[in-house]
Structure formats: C-alpha cells, structure tokens
Amino acid sequence: MSLYQLEREADADTLVEYLRHGSQAEVRRRAAAILGDIEDPSRAPDPGDADDLLGAEASDAGGGDAGVTDADGVVDALVTAATDDDAPGVRGAAVDALDRHGQAAIERLVGELTGSDIGGDADWVTAEAFAELLDADRPELRMAAAVGLGQVGDERVTPALVDRLDDPDQRVRARTARSCGRVGDPRAVEALADRTDDDSAPVRRAVASALGAIGTPPARRALEPLVADESESIRRTAVDALGDFGSVEPVDPLVDALHDPSEGVRRTAVFALVEVLSNAPAAESHEAREMAVDRLEDVDHGSAVGPLAAILTEASGSPQRRNAAWLLGRVASGTGGGEAQAALIEALDDRDDRTAQFAASSLTSLDGAGLERRLLALLDDPGASMDARAQALFVLGKVGDERARERLGRFVDETEEERLRKRAFSALSKLGGAPGGELS
Numbered sequence: 001m002s003l004y005q006l007e008r009e010a011d012a013d014t015l016v017e018y019l020r021h022g023s024q025a026e027v028r029r030r031a032a033a034i035l036g037d038i039e040d041p042s043r044a045p046d047p048g049d050a051d052d053l054l055g056a057e058a059s060d061a062g063g064g065d066a067g068v069t070d071a072d073g074v075v076d077a078l079v080t081a082a083t084d085d086d087a088p089g090v091r092g093a094a095v096d097a098l099d100r101h102g103q104a105a106i107e108r109l110v111g112e113l114t115g116s117d118i119g120g121d122a123d124w125v126t127a128e129a130f131a132e133l134l135d136a137d138r139p140e141l142r143m144a145a146a147v148g149l150g151q152v153g154d155e156r157v158t159p160a161l162v163d164r165l166d167d168p169d170q171r172v173r174a175r176t177a178r179s180c181g182r183v184g185d186p187r188a189v190e191a192l193a194d195r196t197d198d199d200s201a202p203v204r205r206a207v208a209s210a211l212g213a214i215g216t217p218p219a220r221r222a223l224e225p226l227v228a229d230e231s232e233s234i235r236r237t238a239v240d241a242l243g244d245f246g247s248v249e250p251v252d253p254l255v256d257a258l259h260d261p262s263e264g265v266r267r268t269a270v271f272a273l274v275e276v277l278s279n280a281p282a283a284e285s286h287e288a289r290e291m292a293v294d295r296l297e298d299v300d301h302g303s304a305v306g307p308l309a310a311i312l313t314e315a316s317g318s319p320q321r322r323n324a325a326w327l328l329g330r331v332a333s334g335t336g337g338g339e340a341q342a343a344l345i346e347a348l349d350d351r352d353d354r355t356a357q358f359a360a361s362s363l364t365s366l367d368g369a370g371l372e373r374r375l376l377a378l379l380d381d382p383g384a385s386m387d388a389r390a391q392a393l394f395v396l397g398k399v400g401d402e403r404a405r406e407r408l409g410r411f412v413d414e415t416e417e418e419r420l421r422k423r424a425f426s427a428l429s430k431l432g433g434a435p436g437g438e439l440s
Contacts, residue, residue, distance in 0.1 A: 019032055033210060075101055106148045110141065158187050165191045165194070174358035180209060181210030235262065243272030244435070247284075271307055278322075281328070311344035318354070328343065329366065363375075393420065
C-alpha cells in the first residue's frame with residue numbers, strides 16, 4: 001500500500017510504523033507530514049498490516065505495534081521523531097506536523113526537549129517561555145519555540161521572532177518567517193525583506209508567504225523581488241501572495257508574471273490578478289480592470305484564457321466570476337476563443353445576475369468561429385433556463401448573421417414566453433429584421 005493510499009484512508013497506525021521504522025528518510029518525512037493532518041484516528045489496525053508493508057525490516061526493528069488509535073498516540077510518535085530521528089528533514093517535518101495539531105502538541109514537544117511543563121499558563125506567560133527557548137542550543141527546540149510564538153499570535157512576540165530570522169539553521173529561519181506571517185505585525189517587514197535573498201529556498205518561500213499575510217504596502221514592495229526568484233515554486237508563492245493585497249498596486253507585477261516561462265506561474269498570476277481586481281475598493285474596481293487590460297496588451301492572451309475560464313466556471317465567489325467574465329471578453333477577443341466561448345455561454349445562467357450580464361457583454365466582443373452556432377444551440381435547448389436563453393438572444397442580436405436572422409424569425413412565432421418573444425424581436429430588429437425585410 002502506498003503512502004498516498006494511507007493518507008487517503010487516514011491509516012494512522014501504519015503511518016506511525018513508517019515514521020518509526022522506515023529505512024528511508026524521505027519516507028519517514030512524508031509519513032510525518034501526513035500524520036500532521038490526522039486529527040482523530042479511528043481505524044484499529046490489523047497487527048500484521050505494518051509487517052506486510054514494511055517487510056522484514058519493520059519486524060526486525062520491533063515494528064508492528066498495534067493500538068495507535070487516538071490523537072495522543074499520533075502526537076507521541078511525532079514528538080519522538082522530532083527529538084530522536086537521525087534526519088534533520090524528518091525532525092523538521094515532525095515539528096511542522098505537531099504545529100498542525102495545535103499549541104498543546106508543541107508544548108508537549110518542548111516539554112520532552114526541556115524536561116519542563118509550560119502547558120496550562122496564560123498565552124503571554126507561554127509566549128515568554130517560548131521566547132526564552134529561541135536561544136536554545138538545539139535547533140529543534142528553537143524551531144518549536146518559533147512555531148509556538150506564531151501560535152500565540154500576539155504582536156508582542158514580534159521582536160523575539162525578528163531577532164531569530166538570522167538563525168544559523170535554515171529550518172529555524174523558515175519557521176520563524178512563517179510565524180511572522182501568522183502574527184501579521186508590520187514591524188517584521190524590514191527583517192523579512194532582508195531574507196528575500198536567503199540561500200535557502202524554504203526560507204525564501206516562507207518569507208514570501210509571510211509578506212503576503214502582513215499585506216501592507218511596504219510588505220508588497222518587499223515581496224516583489226521574489227516574483228523573479230530563480231525557483232519556480234517561490235515565484236508561484238510570491239505571485240499567489242500578491243493576490244491577497246486589497247489594493248490595485250500589485251497589478252503591474254502580476255501582469256509581468258504573465259510573461260514567466262513557467263505555465264504554473266502564469267496560471268497563478270491570472271488567478272491572483274482576478275483576486276486583486278475582486279478585492280479592489282469599489283470606487284477603484286472599474287479603473288483597475290481597465291488598467292489590467294491596458295497592461296495585458298503585450299501579453300500572450302492565450303495563456304490567460306484557460307485560467308480565466310476555470311475561474312468563471314469553478315470559483316465560488318461572485319466578484320471573482322464577474323471579473324473573470326469581464327476579462328475573458330478582452331483577452332479572448334480576436335483569438336477564436338472556443339474555450340472562452342464555452343465558459344462564457346455557461347455563465348449566461350450564472351446565479352449572480354451581474355456575472356451573467358458581464359458574460360453576455362463579453363460574448364458580444366468575440367468573433368471566433370462557432371459562437372453563433374453555440375448560442376443557437378442554447379436557444380433551442382429545452383433544459384436551458386429562461387434567463388440563459390434571454391441572454392443568448394441579446395448576444396445574437398449583436399453577433400448574429402443570416403442564419404441567426406432566419407432562426408430568430410421563426411422563434412418569434414414559436415415561443416410561448418412573452419419575455420423571450422420580446423427579446424427575440426429586439427435582437428431581430430438589430431439584425432435588420434426577418435428574411436424578406438419584414439419583421440415578424
């Protein structure tokens with residue numbers, strides 16, 4: 001059974017056996033990471049399962065322990081890995097997994113490493129105890145302390161975290177940067193900016209996320225250099241973080257990211273750009289969209305169509321779908337845009353009226369082959385809603401040709417819905433009337 005299957009089935013017992021007895025550090029690291037997301041193990045294992053999976057190695061090492069059936073057992077295994085595993089990567093993954101189990105789990109790790117009990121105190125008392133441990137000799141203890149301070153979340157911990165951003169261990173620097181983002185104190189921005197060129201990619205990635213979480217203009221300016229980082233994953237993280245800012249200022253760097261050689265970065269930039277437009281203050285929203293389109297003139301529009309279509313058909317938020325519909329009409333114009341057509345036509349029946357209106361307006365700007373045929377098919381679809389068919393009639397009045405005139409002429413006579421008849425008559429009028437020069 002693969003680790004993927006164990007993750008899907010939340011098989012904590014077997015994952016613990018991998019963590020305890022796996023011979024490969026990467027397997028133990030992955031097992032620790034998965035265990036961080038298992039909060040309530042419920043499967044009682046077959047005592048032979050672990051031996052079957054790990055083979056003689058697990059048996060020789062004393063594996064096959066049964067009965068890890070609760071969260072405490074998972075936390076105990078992670079604490080042991082964080083303190084005793086030979087591989088730094090496994091110890092780091094175990095600390096992160098304990099972080100996801102909450103402050104009490106981190107306190108148990110600290111207790112194991114120090115022989116003291118800091119649980120049960122007020123948050124600020126706990127924070128002071130964590131802060132003192134940031135100078136500990138053992139890096140795992142400094143990691144746990146940094147994570148614990150992030151969990152406390154009080155801005156009073158910021159100076160202690162900032163002082164630890166230059167820790168000699170990159171694992172500590174990464175967790176410290178992450179905790180700065182959790183706290184969200186703007187006072188950490190300058191120190192985080194100093195780490196945007198850190199030698200460690202995990203540190204730079206954590207810095208990018210932290211700056212995005214802080215979200216101030218100085219944080220945005222500090223984040224922008226990471227959009228050009230040598231690491232694709234860090235560029236994606238930085239671009240994604242730019243989408244969290246509640247202003248239009250990130251539009252330029254996001255449009256620049258649409259030139260990135262990585263398709264993944266380009267797609268992330270499209271999603272982030274839509275988020276920026278959706279989160280822009282109401283008074284700036286139209287200006288922001290126009291500015292985005294202006295900046296998009298020099299970009300390969302084809303790379304933006306797919307992500308925008310995905311947002312339009314899959315996003316749960318109405319502002320995101322509205323902006324995706326609006327932008328699709330601009331970036332897909334003149335390109336054929338079969339994918340854009342399909343997404344926009346589907347959006348004619350959007351539950352949000354403004355999204356449907358934006359989709360109809362955008363369709364009128366497309367001139368790709370097949371648009372009229374798709375719209376007429378929707379018009380003739382008995383399962384289509386009246387709203388979608390009414391929007392299709394509006395678009396046909398803008399883009400239809402002789403075929404549309406003929407069908408609309410018949411539709412005026414055939415439909416029993418007065419609203420649709422009026423919309424069809426209006427569309428037919430815009431196309432010059434029914435064939436033969438007479439309006440039905």
